[in-house]
Amino acid sequence: MLKSLIYKEWxxxxxxxxxxxxxxxxxxxxxxxxxxxxxxxxxxxxIYADTAAMQGLFYFDFRYIPLIxxxxxxxxxxxxxxxxxxxxxxxxxxxxxxxxxMSMQLFGIGALVLIFLVDxxxxxxxxxxxxxxxxxDGITITILPWILSGxxxxxxxxxxxxxxxxxxxxxxxxxxxxxxxVYHLGTIFGGTIYTYSRSWWMFVLFLFLISPLILWSGNNYxxxxx
Amino acid sequence: MKKTLILKLLLTIVIxxxxxxYLPEFYWKTxxxxxxxxxxxxxxxxxxxxxxxxxxxxxxxxxxNGNSYSSKEYEALVPQTAFAQLVFIGQxxxxxxxxxxxxxxxxxxxxxxxxxPAEIDAIQFLMYPLIESKPNRASLSFxxxxxxxxxxxxxxxxxxxxxxxxxxxxxxxALIDRxxxxxxxxxxGNPTTRKPFDEGYFVIxxxxxxxxxxxxxxxxxxxxxxxxxxxxxxxxxxAERDLREFYGFFVTEDNRLFMIENNTYNLVELxxxxxxxxxxLLSINADILYRRVIIINDNKISVLILDRNYKVITTFKxxxxxxxxxxxxxxxxxxxxxxLQFTSVNSQYINxxxxxxGFNFIIVNIILSxxxxxxxxxxxxxxxxxxLPIAIILVTGIYGVIAVSVLRDFKKKNSTGVSNx
Amino acid sequence: xxNAVVQVKNLTHHYGSRLIFENLNxxxxxxxxxxxxxxxxxxxxxxxxxxxxxxxxTSGKCLVFDEDSYKLSxxxxxxxxxxxxxxxxxxxxxxxxxxxxxxxxxxxxxxxAYWELLRKLQVTETQKISKMSCGQRSQxxxxxxxxxxxxxxxLDDFSMGLDAGYRRLFIDYLTDYxxxxxxxxxxxxxxxxxxxxxxxxxxxxxxxxVLMTMPIRDFMSKFKHFRCILExxxxxxxxxxxxxxxxxxxxxxxxxxxxxxxxxxxxxxxxGLKHSGVQQVKMSLEDAFIGLTGKY
Numbered sequence: 001m002l003k004s005l006i007y008k009e010w011x012x013x014x015x016x017x018x019x020x021x022x023x024x025x026x027x028x029x030x031x032x033x034x035x036x037x038x039x040x041x042x043x044x045x046x047i048y049a050d051t052a053a054m055q056g057l058f059y060f061d062f063r064y065i066p067l068i069x070x071x072x073x074x075x076x077x078x079x080x081x082x083x084x085x086x087x088x089x090x091x092x093x094x095x096x097x098x099x100x101x102m103s104m105q106l107f108g109i110g111a112l113v114l115i116f117l118v119d120x121x122x123x124x125x126x127x128x129x130x131x132x133x134x135x136x137d138g139i140t141i142t143i144l145p146w147i148l149s150g151x152x153x154x155x156x157x158x159x160x161x162x163x164x165x166x167x168x169x170x171x172x173x174x175x176x177x178x179x180x181x182v183y184h185l186g187t188i189f190g191g192t193i194y195t196y197s198r199s200w201w202m203f204v205l206f207l208f209l210i211s212p213l214i215l216w217s218g219n220n221y222x223x224x225x226x
Numbered sequence: 227m228k229k230t231l232i233l234k235l236l237l238t239i240v241i242x243x244x245x246x247x248y249l250p251e252f253y254w255k256t257x258x259x260x261x262x263x264x265x266x267x268x269x270x271x272x273x274x275x276x277x278x279x280x281x282x283x284x285x286x287x288x289x290x291n292g293n294s295y296s297s298k299e300y301e302a303l304v305p306q307t308a309f310a311q312l313v314f315i316g317q318x319x320x321x322x323x324x325x326x327x328x329x330x331x332x333x334x335x336x337x338x339x340x341x342x343p344a345e346i347d348a349i350q351f352l353m354y355p356l357i358e359s360k361p362n363r364a365s366l367s368f369x370x371x372x373x374x375x376x377x378x379x380x381x382x383x384x385x386x387x388x389x390x391x392x393x394x395x396x397x398x399x400a401l402i403d404r405x406x407x408x409x410x411x412x413x414x415g416n417p418t419t420r421k422p423f424d425e426g427y428f429v430i431x432x433x434x435x436x437x438x439x440x441x442x443x444x445x446x447x448x449x450x451x452x453x454x455x456x457x458x459x460x461x462x463x464x465a466e467r468d469l470r471e472f473y474g475f476f477v478t479e480d481n482r483l484f485m486i487e488n489n490t491y492n493l494v495e496l497x498x499x500x501x502x503x504x505x506x507l508l509s510i511n512a513d514i515l516y517r518r519v520i521i522i523n524d525n526k527i528s529v530l531i532l533d534r535n536y537k538v539i540t541t542f543k544x545x546x547x548x549x550x551x552x553x554x555x556x557x558x559x560x561x562x563x564x565x566l567q568f569t570s571v572n573s574q575y576i577n578x579x580x581x582x583x584g585f586n587f588i589i590v591n592i593i594l595s596x597x598x599x600x601x602x603x604x605x606x607x608x609x610x611x612x613x614l615p616i617a618i619i620l621v622t623g624i625y626g627v628i629a630v631s632v633l634r635d636f637k638k639k640n641s642t643g644v645s646n647x
Numbered sequence: 648x649x650n651a652v653v654q655v656k657n658l659t660h661h662y663g664s665r666l667i668f669e670n671l672n673x674x675x676x677x678x679x680x681x682x683x684x685x686x687x688x689x690x691x692x693x694x695x696x697x698x699x700x701x702x703x704x705t706s707g708k709c710l711v712f713d714e715d716s717y718k719l720s721x722x723x724x725x726x727x728x729x730x731x732x733x734x735x736x737x738x739x740x741x742x743x744x745x746x747x748x749x750x751x752x753x754x755x756x757x758x759x760a761y762w763e764l765l766r767k768l769q770v771t772e773t774q775k776i777s778k779m780s781c782g783q784r785s786q787x788x789x790x791x792x793x794x795x796x797x798x799x800x801x802l803d804d805f806s807m808g809l810d811a812g813y814r815r816l817f818i819d820y821l822t823d824y825x826x827x828x829x830x831x832x833x834x835x836x837x838x839x840x841x842x843x844x845x846x847x848x849x850x851x852x853x854x855x856x857v858l859m860t861m862p863i864r865d866f867m868s869k870f871k872h873f874r875c876i877l878e879x880x881x882x883x884x885x886x887x888x889x890x891x892x893x894x895x896x897x898x899x900x901x902x903x904x905x906x907x908x909x910x911x912x913x914x915x916x917x918x919g920l921k922h923s924g925v926q927q928v929k930m931s932l933e934d935a936f937i938g939l940t941g942k943y
Contacts, residue, residue, distance in 0.1 A: 004751025011748075012739055044384035045370050049355055049417060084735045088701055093752050094725030098229075132382045132389075134352045134374050171241070171632050178244040185569055185576055194569050195349045199577045209236055216233040222717070224702030 001095055002103060009077060009107040016076040020069045021115050027065050028119050031058055032126045039130055051135055059123070059143055066119075066150025067180065070112055074157025077108050082161050087221065101218045105158050105211065112154055116147045141197045142186060148203055149183035152176070155210050163217035164224075172217075179210070238618060238629040245625040246566040250558065257554040264544050266529040268516055269303040270323050275531070275542055276303060306513040307336065325514060335514040339463050339475055343572035346461040346477075346503055354417050356381060359424040359440045359447070366419040369441075373397070375410035375429065400446035401439070407432040414462040414474070421466045425473055428486075434458050438473070438491075451491050457482070460503050475510060477503045483510075483519070485536070494536050500528040500543075505572055524548060550583055563587040563623040591623040598630070607636040650677040651710075652799050652831045653698065658707035660693055666855055667693050671707070673850045673860050677798075680825060680832045682842050682849035682863070684936055689852050691835040692732060695803045698833065699729055711799065725753055728797030732804045734788040738777035742770060742787065746794070753795050761794040764820065782813035789817055793824055799831045800824075806838040814841055821845070843932040851939055858939055863932070870935050872928040873902045873911060878921040889914045892938055901928075903938040 035058050038047055051058075081087040081104075090104070091097050120143065128136045156176030160169045183203060185194050196203065265278040269289075276295070278287050287295045301308035305319055309332045312318040319327060353372040361367060371390065373381045379397035381390045401408075411434070415427035426440025426447070436451040436459050453459070462476035473486040481501045485494040501508060501521050511518040516539070519530040529542040549555045564587075567579040595616050602612055615635060619626040653675035660667045667690040675681040685691050696702035697709050700717050709716040712723050719727070737745060742765060750756040768783050776784060785805070792800060800821075806814050818841055825832055836842055842849075849866065851858040859866065870891075877900045884893050889911060892903040900922075904911050908927065915922055930938065 001752050004748050007744075007751070008737065008740075008748050011737075011744060043368070045355060045368050045372070048353060048372050048384040049368070051352075080737070080739055084733065085731065086735055086737060088699070088729075088731055089735070089737070091701070092699060092724060092727075092729050094721040095752070096721060128387075130387055132353060132372070132374075132380075132387060134376075138352045168632050168634075171628065175241050175244045178248050179240070182247070182568055193349060194574050194576045196576050197349070198575045199568075202578070210240060212233060213237055213240070216230070216237055219230060219233070222701060222703070224696060 001093070005093075005095075005100060005103050006107055009104055012080055013073060013077050013108070013111065016072060017111055017115075020072060021118075024065055024069060024115050024119050025122070027061055028122050031061055031123065034058060035126065035130065044130075048131070048135070051131065051139075059139065062119070062123070062143060063146050063184070066112070066116055066147045067153055068150075069115060070150035070152070070154035071157060073108055073112060074154045074161070077104070078158055078161035087162065091218075091222065097218055097222065098215050101162065101214050102212070105155065105214050108154055108158065109151060109211070112151055116150065120147065138197075141195065141200060144200055145183040145186060145196050145203055148207065149180050151207055152183060152210065153180050155207070155214070156180075158214050159210075159217050162214055162221055164221050168217075168220070179206075234633055234635065238626075238633065241629040241632060242618075242622050242625040243566055245628050246562070246564060246622075247568070249624065250562050250565045251567075253558060253562070259549045259552060259554060261525050261546055261549070263522060263525070263527045263546060266518070266520065266527070266542050267300075267304050267307065268518065268531045268539065270306065270515055271303050275529075275540065276300060277542075277544075306332065306515045323515065327514070332514050334468055335512060337465070337467060337469075337512050339465055339510040339512075341461060341463065341475075341477055341503065341508040343504055343506070344570075344574055347573035347575060349574045350412070351417060353382065354413060354415065354427065356441050357417070357419065357424045357426070358442075358444065359426055360442050366421070366424055368419050375401075375408065375413065377408055379408075397439075397446045400448045401437070404437065404448045404450050405435070406437055406448070407435070412461075414476075415464050416466060422468050423466050425464060425466050428462050428464055428474070428476075430459055449491065451486065451493075454493070456480075457484075477501075477508070479503075483508070496530070496532065496536055497538060498528075498530060500526070556586070559583045559586040560590050561587070561624055563591060563621070563625070587623055591620050591626075594623055594627055595619040598627070602636060605636075612636050651675065652677050652712060653681075653833065654708070654710040654713075655694075656708040656710075658694075658697065658709055659705050660690070660697065660702070661705045668852060668855055668857070671850075671852070671857055673848075675799075675831060675833055675848070677831050678829045679847040680834065680845055682846040683833065683835045683852065684839060684842075684849055685835075685852040686854075686940060687837060689854055691852070692803060694852075695732075695801060695833075695835060698801060699727070725795075726798045728792040728795050728800045730788055730792060730800070730802045730805055733807055734781065734785040734805075736776055736784065736788055736791070739775065741773045741775050743772045745776065745787065745791065749791055749795065755796055757794045757796050760796070761790040764790040764793065781808040782810060785809055785813055785817060789820060793820065797830075799833065801833045802835070804835055804837060806836050806841055814838070818845060839933040839936045840931065846932075851936065853940055867930075867932065867935065869905050870930070870939065871904055871907075872930050872934065872938055873904070873908065873925055874928055875900055875902070875922045875925040878923070880920075884918070884920075892941055901938075 038058065081090065090100050093100055123143070124136055124140060127139055131139070153176065156172065156179065160173050160176065163169050163172060186196060262281045267276045267278075268274075269276050272289060274289050276287060276289055278285050280286055287297065287300045289295070295303065301311050302317065305312055305322055305327065309318055309327065309329065313329060321327060353374050355369050356371040356373045357366060357369055370384050371381050371393065372384055373379060379394055379401055381393045381397065382388065383390055409432055411430040411432060413427050413429045415425075424440065426438065429437045429439055431437060436453055438449040438451060440447045458479040459476050460479050462474050464474040465472065470488050472488055475483060475485050477483050481503055483496045483498045483501070485496065487494060496517075496519055498508070498519055498521060500506070500523060502523070505523065507522040509520050511520065515534070517532040517534070517536065519532065521528045525548040526545040527543070531539040531541070533539055550559060562583070564580060564582045567581070568576050570577075570579045598616060598619050599609070602609055612635070615630040615633065618630055622629070651674045655671055655673050658671040659669045671694070683691055683694055693702065697704050698711065698716050700719050703717050711719060712726060714720060714723050737748070740748065746758065746761050750758065764786055768786055770779065770783060776787060779787070805817055809817065821832070822845065824830060834842065834846070846863045848862050850860045876898050877895070878898070880895050880898050880900065884890065884895070886892060889904055889906045890902055891905065894901040902911065906914070908925065912922070912925065
C-alpha cells in the first residue's frame with residue numbers, strides 16, 4: 001500500500017522534483033565555480049580571512065534556494081489533493097488516515113532532503129579542498145538553517161493545504177512565514193551577524209514539532225470544519 | 227482523543243511562540259524608543275564636568291552649577307578633544323595644565339575603545355592569520371599561514387589548504403614550554419594588516435591562564451601574563467596604537483576592567499562600578515589629558531574621569547526615563563505577557579531569549595478571558611469543555627487569543643459534535 | 648431482521664447554527680439498493696460525507712458494517728467503494744497508472760473488470776484523465792469501483808454531468824454488478840427517472856425533515872395521485888395526514904396521498920370540499936417524487 005501511495009506522490013511531483021534538483025545543482029555548481037575562480041584570482045589568504053569572519057561568503061546565492069524548493073514541491077504535491085476535494089480519495093483508502101497523510105508528507109520531506117543532501121555534499125566537499133575543517137564547519141552551520149527553512153516551509157504548505165478553513169489557513173500561513181523567518185536570522189545585511197552554532201539542534205528539533213500538525217488539519221478536514 | 231490533544235497543544239505552542247516573537251517586534255518597530263543620555267566631558271579649563279543634555283535637535287550644554295554654554299564656548303573649554311575645530315579658527319592653546327598641545331600629539335592620544343556585550347558573546351573567528359610582527363618591510367603584510375589553537379597549535383597554508391606540520395609543532399612546543407593547556411578557550415587580537423604594528427594575540431588557555439602569543443621573525447613568542455588571584459579574563463580589546471602605552475584593556479568575569487601596560491605587562495585596574503559585561507556598554511575615551519570611562523545600562527549612565535595615571539578625578543551618574551516607564555512601554559507591559567526572541571542585542575548567538583516585563587499583563591489577560599467567557603455564553607457554548615482555551619488565554623493573553631481562534635475548539639451544550647464555523 | 652450494512656440513527660447535523668436535517672433514521676440492508684432522494688441543498692452530500700467519515704455529525708449515529716462511520720477501520724474502508732460527486736479521480740494519472748495505483752490497496756483487485764469497461768472507450772492507455780470527457784471519466788471511476796469489488800458502494804450523484812448514453816451505460820454495469828453477489832448500494836441522484844427500476848428502498852428528504860422512508864415498491868403502490876375538480880376551491884388547503892400535497896390550478900386539483908380513494912373522498916367531504924370527476928393518475932418515480940416534495 002505504501003508503495004502505491006509513494007507511486008502516486010512520485011507521479012505528481014516527478015517533473016517538479018527533477019526541475020528543482022537541476023536548479024539546486026546549477027546554483028551549487030556555480031558557487032563552486034566562483035569559489036574556484038576566486039582562489040585563482042585573489043590571494044587565498046584574503047578569502048580565508050573573509051570567510052573565517054563571515055562564515056560563508058560565497059554561499060549567499062544558495063540562501064533562498066531550499067526555501068523556493070520546499071514551497072514549490074509542497075504546492076505541486078498538495079494542490080492536486082485539495083483541488084475538487086481529491087484528498088477524500090486518499091482518506092478513503094484502506095489505510096489509517098494519519099498514516100496516509102504522514103506518508104505523503106514524509107515522501108516530500110524525503111525528496112527535499114535528498115536534493116539538499118546532494119547540495120550539501122557537493123558544496124562542503126568542494127569547500128574542503130580550499131578551506132580547513134574549521135572553516136568548513138562554519139560554512140555547514142551557515143547553510144544548515146537555510147536548508148531547514150526549506151523543510152519548514154514545505155511542512156507549513158502541507159498543513160495549510162489540507163486545512164479546510166480559510167481563516168485558519170491565513171493564520172497558520174502567517175505563523176509559517178514567521179517560522180521560516182526564524183531560520184534566516186543569521187545574516188542581516190548591513191547589520192549584525194548572528195550564528196546558529198549554539199542552537200542549531202533546536203532548529204532541527206522544531207521540524208519534528210511542526211511536522212505532525214498535518215494530522216491536525218487532516219482531522220479538521222475529516223470533521224468537516226469549513 | 228489523546229493524540230488530538232497533543233496536536234492541539236503543539237499547535238498552540240507554535241502559534242503562541244511565533245506571536246510572542248513577532249507581535250512585540252512589530253509593536254516596537256511601530257513605536258520605536260531611544261534613550262538620549264547625557265554626554266559627559268571634562269574641561270581642563272573649568273576643572274569640572276560639562277554635561278550635554280537632550281537630543282541632537284535641542285542640546286543644552288551645562289556645567290554642574292547650572293551655567294549653560296554655547297557650542298562655541300564648549301569647544302574652547304575642551305581643547306583636548308575639540309582641537310580640530312580650534313585649529314581651524316586659530317584658537318588652539320599652546321599648553322593646557324602644563325601639557326604642550328600639538329596636533330600630532332593630540333591626534334595620537336585621541337581614541338576610543340569599546341566593550342559591547344554582543345562583541346563579548348561573539349562569533350569566534352574560525353581561523354586567525356599568523357601575522358609577522360617584525361616584518362622586514364615598512365608595513366605589515368598579510369600572511370598565508372592561518373592558525374587555530376585546538377588540541378594543538380595548528381597552522382594551515384591557505385594556498386594549499388594543508389597543515390604545516392613543522393610550524394605547528396614549533397608553536398605547540400613553545401606553548402607547552404610555558405605551561406599552556408590546550409585547547410585555547412578564547413583569543414583576542416586584530417587579524418588585519420591595517421594597523422601601524424602587530425602585537426599578535428592574547429589567548430586564554432583551558433585553565434583560564436592568560437598568554438601573549440606572536441610571531442617574531444618567524445619564531446613563536448609566548449609570554450604568560452600574571453593575573454591577580456581569582457581573576458578570569460572574559461574579553462580583551464587589543465589596541466595596537468602608536469602611543470604604545472598599553473597592549474589593550476580587558477574585562478573580567480567579576481566585572482573588573484584592567485589595562486595591560488606595554489612591555490612591562492603590569493596590570494592597572496580602573497575603578498569602575500555599575501558594570502556587567504553581559505549587558506552593559508563600556509567605552510574608554512582617551513585624550514591627551516584624561517581617560518573617560520563611560521558605562522551605559524539601558525537608561526543609566528555612569529562616568530569615571532581618570533587622569534593619565536589612571537587616578538580618579540571625578541565621577542558622574544545620571545539616568546533618563548526607562549523605556550518601560552514611557553506610555554508606549556506601559557501599554558506594552560499590559561498587552562504582552564512575555565516576549566520571546568531568538569536574537570539578543572547582547573549576543574551574536576541565536577538562541578531562545580525569553581523575557582517578562584512585570585505583571586501588568588495579568589489585568590489584560592483576565593479581561594480577555596472574561597470577554598472570551600462572555601462570547602461562549604452568548605453563543606451558548608459549553609463552558610466546562612472550554613476550560614483549556616480559557617486557561618490558555620488567562621496565561622498567555624493576546625497570544626492565546628490567536629491560538630484559541632485557530633483551534634476553535636468549543637462545543638455546543640449537550641452535543642457530541644463540534645461547532646463548525 | 649436482515650443484515651444491516653448501514654444504520655443511521657437520529658442523525659442530526661448543523662453547519663454552525665444552520666440546521667441541515669434532524670433525526671434522520673434509516674437502515675440499508677445487505678443486498679439492497681438504497682436511494683437517498685431530495686432536492687438540491689437538502690443534505691444529500693452532507694449525508695454521504697457523514698457516511699464516508701468526512702464529516703462529524705452534530706448528533707446521532709451512523710454505523711457502516713457496525714463501525715462508527717467517522718472512525719472506519721482500514722479493513723472496513725476496503726469494503727466500501729466511494730464515487731465522489733462529479734466522478735473525481737486523480738486527473739494527473741493516465742488510465743494505466745491509476746489502475747496500477749489502486750491495485751496496490753485492494754488485495755482482491757479485479758483487474759479485468761476495469762479493463763473490460765475501459766476497452767469500450769476510445770482512449771489509449773497512456774491518455775491522461777485530465778484530457779478526457781466527463782463521460783469517459785465516469786467510466787474510469789466506475790471501472791475502478793468494479794475492480795475494487797466492494798461490498799458497499801456509495802455513489803454521490805453519479806448522473807452529474809453525464810449524457811443519457813453514459814448514464815444508461817453506468818446503470819447497466821451497476822445493475823450487473825449488484826445482481827452478482829449480495830452487494831449493497833447507496834445512491835443519491837437528482838435525476839430520479841434513472842432510478843425507477845434500480846432502487847429497492849429509499850428515503851426522501853426535504854429541507855430539515857424526512858418526508859418518507861420505505862421500500863420503493865410500497866411507495867409506488869401506496870402513493871397516489873388523484874385529479875378532480877373542486878367547486879369553489881379555497882385559496883389554500885393545508886396539508887395533513889391524508890393530503891400529502893395538493894396543487895390547485897383554477898379549479899383543477901391534484902391531490903397526492905397515501906390513502907385509498909374512499910378514505911380520501913371521505914376526508915374531502917369532512918373538509919367541506921365539493922368535488923367531481925375524481926380520477927387516479929399513473930405516476931413515474933419522478934412524478935411521485937415531485938408529488939411528494941412539491942415543485943418548489
